[in-house]
Structures are given as C-alpha cells and as structure tokens.
Amino acid sequence: MSDSEHLNAFLKCMGERDVTGAIAHLSDGIIIRSPIFSTPFEGKADATKVLTHLLQTLDSFEPKLLLRDGADVVAIFTAKCGEHVIDGMDHLHLGPTGLIDSMTVAWRPLTAVVAVQQLLAPKLGEKAMQLVPINSPVA
Template identity: 25%
Template sequence: MHPFRQAVEARDEAAIEALLADDVVFTSPVAFKPYPGKPITAAILRAVMRVFEDFRYIREIPDVAEPSGRDHALVFEATVAGKKITGCDFLHLDDDGKIDDFMVMVRPLSGATALAEAMAAQFERITEEASAAVAAEEPSS
C-alpha cells in the first residue's frame, strides 16, 4: 500500500503533508490553473477531507512500465453533497520519494459540479491556511 494512501485512510494530515515535496504542483479536477507549492496543496487536501463523505480507496495501480516506481494511480469513491463520485489521484514522486505532481480526476459531471461547489465554499479557509503556512516558513528579520 502506498504511504499516501495509508496517510489518507488514517486521516493523518501531518503525514499527508510530510509526503508532499516543497515544489509539488496540484492539478484540481475542477480548477483550470494548477496550484504550485506545498502550503496550498496541503490546505486543499485538508479541505477535501472536510467535504468528502464515505471516502475510500478501491484500487491502487502502480506504473509497471516504470521501473523507478515513481508513478501511482489511486482510485477512490466518495460522496459530496449527496452525489457519489469516482475519482483517481495520480501521483508522481521525485528523487526523494516525495509527491511532486498530484493530479485528480473525478466523474460523473454531477459529482464534479458538487465537488466544485463544496470546494468553492472552502476556498477562503484554504487560502488563509496556505498563507499562514507560508508566513510561518519565512525567516523573521
């Protein structure tokens, strides 16, 4: 089992964040532009944990053609605002084994729409959490 899957299933936010590379890029299924950086990606993943109900991974697909084992696909099911969704987390690992590319896809459209609405309601909090994390990392003068 992939360590990210273990962390998510344990709902261990600290472990999830620890698996992210500082320069991770998160590509959302409902936003046009990717989100670069660990603070925003961690904040988005915390929000997802708040809006997904009955979340469970149902399949883990390693890239058998890639001997380095850097690409993983984790298929999941969840409910958002009463809509059942199926999705996939596509993870790419850097040389240190940290997630440096994280793309999510979901279906059906009604579920993606419900997810977009639920995440839009979380976005002010996501932005505040990411900004606080960045401020905490900055050296004080």
C-alpha cells in the first residue's frame, strides 16, 4: 500500500469508527500526542486502547480536508460528542513504509475538549479535569 492509501484508509476507518481497520495503518512505534493527556501514548497497544475508547466516546468523526507536504499531513476534521462539536486537526507523520508513525492532535473549543476529557479519562485510568472560572478579571 502507498502512503496515500494508508492515510486515506486510516481516516475512512476513523469516520466509520472501525478501530481494527484504523490500527492497521499505524506503525508499531506510533506516538500519539493528545490535547487532553500530558503523557503521549506510545505503541500500537496504547494506540488501540485510546482509539477504542475515543471512538466509543465520540458520536461522530468526520474528516474534512487534508493538507500535505511530503511525509507530513494535516487532517482537519469535525467530531461530535453529545451537544459538543469539536473542530480538530491531526498532524500525522508517515514513516518510510507509509504507515502513520506519529500523530499530534489539536482540538477546540476548550469547553468541548474538557467535556470529552471528562468522559474519556476515567476509561483510560486518568483523572477527569474541569474548567474552573476565576472570580476576578485577569490584569
């Protein structure tokens, strides 16, 4: 499979919520950097765990646009979780065999990110976070 075929198949599987299919397009040494956890997920076992729980938590994942420069790809997507709509970008790096070997995820808005983190964290053995309003304006 070419790197484009791996990339397109991965995004199609994510949209179809097919974890097994998505994982087939990740390298054994995949590193996933998430906006909702400070420690990266490393290796296929961790990637399988996080993607399984993520896709069980999200109501939808819809790829919208791909931007590519050589082995670096930005996938722009929309995800939904309950009433929250997430605008996201994944910076994906394709290794020499075309498999995805790293992924850095960026999501917005913050309220939606925190809402997903609160649902996902306990499933992965992490603590849920919350937004705390401040009482006085920041100078």
